[in-house]
Each structure stands twice: as C-alpha cells, then as structure tokens.
Amino acid sequence: MSTVLELKNLQVGLRQRQSETPLVKCVSFAVAPGECLGILGESGSGKSMSVKAAMGLLDSSFHISGSALFQGEELLGKSAEELRRLRGGRVGIILQNPMTCFDPIYRIGDQIAETFAAHNSWDKAEIRTRSLSMLEKMRIRSPEEVLEKYPHQLSGGMLQRVMIGIATAMAPELLIADEPTTAIDAITQFEILNELLKIKHEQKVAMLFISHDLNAISKVADRIVVLNQGQVVDEGDFHHILYHATDPYTRLLVEKRAAVMRQYRVVLKKAGAEHA
C-alpha cells in the first residue's frame, strides 16, 4: 500500500529539568491516498501531539523520536522553514477553533492573500480572483463582502469554512482536520462534515480526521485508530470499533452512542403513533 503519511513508533516527551514526561509513547499509523483515517481518543490521549510532532508544530521543550514519513520522506529533523513550507502547501491543516487561527486585527481577505502569496507567485489581481472563487466553492455568500470583514464579524461555521477553503486551495496531498467540528453547532457540524466528504471524494486527498466524537468520525473515516494515554489501543473500521473494541474508553463511547440511537428510535416511534 502506498502511504502519504506514516508514523512509526513516534514518541513525544516533555523536557523537564531532571527528567522527561512521556506524552506520546509509541504511536504508529499510516494513511493512504484517498483514504480518511479517523483518530479517536479521549481528551489528553495524544491525538493532537502526535500530528503536531510530525508537522513541526512543537517547540524545543518537546523531545521527539521515532519516524514520520511524508511521501516516503522523513519529516523529523527537517528545518522549521521546510516544514512551514509543507504546511499550507502539500499539507493542509484545519484546527479545532477557527477563531484562534485567524489574526483578529487583519481582514479575512488579507489573511487569505498572505497564505496564497506564500505558496505561489500570483499577482494581486489573481490572488483576489482565486480568493473569491475559493469562497464561492466553500459556498460562502457575498464573498466580496467577506473578504473585507474581520474574523470576529463572521460566525464560527463561516470561519471554519474559510479555513477549510485555505487548507484545500493548494490541492494538498494530506489534509489534517484536528477536531474541526468541536467548536460549532450541530447543523454547521453536519455541513462541515459534508464539505470534508466532498473534498475527500473530489480531490483524492489523504485525510486525518481527529475527534473524540464517534458519530462524526463514523461519517467520514474509512478506518479508525484509537489512542489512549499516548498509545494506539485499537484499530479497525467502524464495524470493528462498534463490536470488537477492547479499550474501556472506546466501549464507553460506543455504549453512549447506542443509548442515543435507542432514545432517538423511541422518540420517532412516539411521533409516528401520534400521527397515526
């Protein structure tokens, strides 16, 4: 199987005066072109740390070892500049809270333009045309007006769409979505998941979808890796996770989901009886 990203025995430790606290103990997984790998796990299990370590988003207070191969090339040890160029270019990253990813004092249009200019030699006019078509593609109404707005003038869902638009505009080979739907309401969550599914089908990109929401993961992931305390504790498709997961936290998520589904069926039945 050809892989776009492969982590092998990745370890991350927090350097302290006398010792080192292990945060990610030994994580291995791989994602292929056109595949969406879901990374599931409770808060603090090491989901974000693993990808941040691979993508050069951790500072020198963290000690990283093992291997992270992108298209067969080792990322660990690459210079900060090389990794920065990779991010936003061949690797698109969408983060949990869109508000923290935009600078509050610059207009949306300027922030999109800055990213586009960093990765291309487009002139001003071309950047504007591409920005507008990117916003239209993300189904954002009145794109001209949106370019003039500041981040706080847009809703969380709109900002998330802009971020997905920026992350996918350079046709990345890998798209990392770290809890992309946690900070937004259920309806917008549904739309954002559909947007990601569309990108997955149209662009044949390899995708890492990080979440502690089993329902959201089940909608987009072809395969799921479960992390617990910095280690992979389960791996398989959604069916495997539903029926054969052994990790207690995963079982808890599965049972919680089953209880919600049962409740939903009861409500539907009642509504049906009232209509009859």
Ligand SMILES: Nc1ncnc2c1ncn2[C@@H]1O[C@H](COP(=O)(O)OP(=O)(O)OP(=O)(O)O)[C@@H](O)[C@H]1O
């Ligand atoms: N900046 C930091 N400095 C020190 N320790 C950190 C830092 N960020 C995270 N950690 C620790 O690293 C471990 C893994 O954290 P990580 O952020 O990867 O969790 P996560 O699975 O992404 O959780 P969440 O679902 O809450 O985002 C946790 O024990 C966390 O407390």
Ligand SMILES: [Mg+2]
């Ligand atoms: Mg996280």
